[in-house]
Amino acid sequence: MKTILAVDDSNSLRQMVVFTLKQAGYDVVEAADGNEALSRAQSQNTDLVLTDVNMPGKDGITLVRDLRALPGYRFTPILVLTTEAGPEKKQEGKEAGATGWLVKPFSPEQLLSTVQRVLGEPSA
Amino acid sequence: MTIDIQQFVQTFLEESFEGLDTMEAQLLELNGDNPASIDTIFRAAHSIKGGAGTFGFSAVSDFTHGVETLLDQMRSGTRSTTPELTALLLEAVDCIRSMLSATDSGQTPDARKVADTAARIESWLDDSPARSRHPEPSATTAPRASQGWRIRFEPHADIMMTGNDPLRILSALSELGDMACQCDLGRLPPIETMDPEQCHLSWDIVVHGDIPRTAIESVFEWVEGECDLTIDEITAGEEAPGPATDEDTRSSPPPADKTENQDSATQVRQRDQSSSIRVNTRKIDALIDMVGELVITQSMLGELSERLQNGDPGCMEQLLDGITQLERNTRELQENVMGIRMLPISFAFNRIPRMVHDLSGRLGKSLQLQLTGEQTELDKTVLEKISDPLVHLVRNAADHGIEMPEQRAAAGKPETGTIQLNAFHQGGNIIIEIADDGAGLNRERIRERALHRGLISEEQVLSDEQLDDLIFAPGFSTAEAVSDVSGRGVGMDVVRQNINSLGGAVEISSEPGAGSRVTIRLPLTLSILDGQLIEVGQEKFVIPLVSIIESIQVTPGHLRSVADSRLLYRLRDQYIPVLFPDQLLLGDARRDRDLDHALLVVVEAEGQQAGLVVDDLLGQQQVVIKALETNFRRVDGIAGATILGDGTVALILDASGLMHLASRRTPDAPLLKRRDNAAA
DSSP states (O other), rough: OOOEEOSSSSSHHHHHHHHHHTTTTTEEEEESSSHHHHHHHHHSSOSSSEEEEOOOSSOOOHHHHHHHSSSGGOOEEEEEEEEESHHHHHHHHHHHHHHHEEEESSSHHHHHHHHHHOOOSSOO | OOOGGGHHHHHHHHHHHHHHHHHHHHHHOOOSSHHHHHHHHHHHHHHHHHHHHHHTOOOHHHHHHHHHHHHHHHHHTTTTOOOOHHHHHHHHHHHHHEEEEEEEOOOOOOOHHHHHHHHHHHHHHHHHHOOOOOOOOOOOOOOOOOSEEEEEEEEEGGGGGGGGGGGHHHHEEEETTTEEEEEEEEOOOOGOOOOOOSSOOEEEEEESSSHHHHHHHHHHHGHHHHEEEEEEEEESSSSSBBOOOTTTTTOOOOOHHHHHHHHHHHHHHHHHHHHHHOOHHHHHHHHHHHHHHHHHHHHHHHHHHHHHHOOGGHHHHHHHHHHHHHHHHHHHHHHHHHTTTTEEEEEHTTTHHHHHHHHHHHHHOOOOEEOOTTTEEEEEHHHHHHHHHHHHHHHHIIIOOOOOOHHHHHHHHHHHHEEEEEEEETEEEEEEEEEOOSOOOHHHHHHHHHHHHHSSSOOOOHHHHHHHHHGGGGTTTOOSOOOTOOOOOOHHHHHHHHHHHHHEEEEEEEEEETTTEEEEEEOSSEOOOOOOOEEEEEEEEEEEEEEEEEEEOOTTTEEEEEGGGGEEETTTTEEEEEEEEEHHHHHHOOTTOOOTTTTEEEETTTTEEEEEEEEEEEEEEEEEEEEEEHOOOOOOTTEEEOOOOOOEEEEEEEEEHHHHHHHSOOTTTTTHHHHHHHHO
């Protein structure tokens, strides 16, 4: 089963993301900010990281940069969840090493289709 | 797959109110341009905006957007913090709060204030030199008809360093239409010098089909800047080829296999349910409060017992008070702990719609399902065990109850048969009803079958209800043909057995031509019940309070002996059978006793009443049920056992089981004795 690390400081959004992904059959590890996410990532390799950008502690962009420095995360797809639809935030994410992005607000269906685009079917 | 995001709304509201409190507190303390606290305020606004957009509060999202923009400017230093601005932001916080609590409580927000505040935020933004851009949500570009696309895709060597994978892009393209691609190995270095972590390949791709350009572009959206890309339309003329830009394109979902998806989702959800329970924090907090109370009571009792030991007789009354308090604490704690195990019955109902849909196809019947009361809560264990019987009953209703469309039409009924599933609370029970508007039970055939199976005798006169009830008798099946739907060995008797073992009861009522209704009555919880302690001979028994109608003293002359040496008692205007629990269960022959003025506990089960002769009524108390099956074996007429305050074990009588025992067996063949003999 494929494992996804979901990082968001908003409880409700994280719940929605986690619920949606679990229901689709993915395994999900949660973290409420960049620091927690990094320590989760250090203890376990995941197949995909979904991270919010604006978070207390370590923000999403810094997290992407730190993750890329981990040997197990050099090629792992990392998607940033951003409300900023403008090009700068996306660019900032890409420069830090993010694979792509998902623009908030998104529906559970949009989330799944994006994740499936990257990971394929949950059990494949 | 559809996911109901409503279930997250409560969490969103809670965290938004928290966020608003934070914003308020920080705004009130804001003096000068303190970047740290502005950042906190910004983040709170940002989260509210994001969540509001996701969970469908577009008004809140739009409103907060302006606030967020102002805060963003303050954060980046392009706008300085002034008292007027702080005041406006505080007003904005009030507005958001009122908009959100409007959803929460159903009040209407102060629309005028919201509009006014929004306008003022807007005017602040308008005179801003550095008005930050937030493009409008992208409008869907009108799809343009085309024959297909020719794409040259040359990834840069380091494309994989961002987690992108050219293969993924190719497979996404192949989902858009017929794809052919040619790999260009021109850049591939000799193997000795090749860095396997880099990409050395390029592709020439042709995708056929009427695909909008945006769909193609969105596939490459994430790798723009990490590849050289040309996208040319195959038919000449319509659109000039140009480099891919993606400013306002959004990824379009690849056509995923929906059915398969949903199936695996359902399975996953079901697995999750059995492993954990999600509990509202409020319930946990209440528990902690109660444990606190309990500790206080305990220390009070401890102190009192010490005083009692020291020969202080005056504290007796306080001690009794303390014990009363302890009782109250324990009961509250119990109820709340039970509450934690409660889950909505929708978990058991979930698999029904799909099943009815499938059945409809397999049986060639037109079926519709109506579910009501899905939110009714019941104990998790009961919930798990009721699921199979429910499935069986619904299957039965679809298979045997609902007629074929032609028959229905001929009977003047709509061709589509309706199965209703309804759950609700009644007293300490949960009632689940499964009703269909089919043909109803065929009582003639039931009678025939019962005769054939030797369940009843030729001369036995049975009421309609009793006839209907026969379908729950072991080995009974009226279906003309054993179909692949219902004829899988489990009969209605197993359904009844399962429900009885849950401490519940099941009955059926039916009206020829109009349909049948199966009613399941279940206790809300399995582990504790309110019981009446009785004494019969040397034994103490517990009768569940729910099944007791009343306890009376036998009036001499109201007893009637009937054939088969059974006893009836005239209770007001009806006769009820008199049962001797000791005799039924233990085979004690105490029939010569004087029944005048004896105590009779009138119990009811499955719509019938009976009087149990007891020697003494001892008291009422809550008892914890211990299963007899796990420690001994299943015994008809006994629902379980419990341990009394003095440490002795008492059996819990099962009223319906006793009645069945009495009607099935001759009084001289008591159950335990007989089995013991057989075992010996």
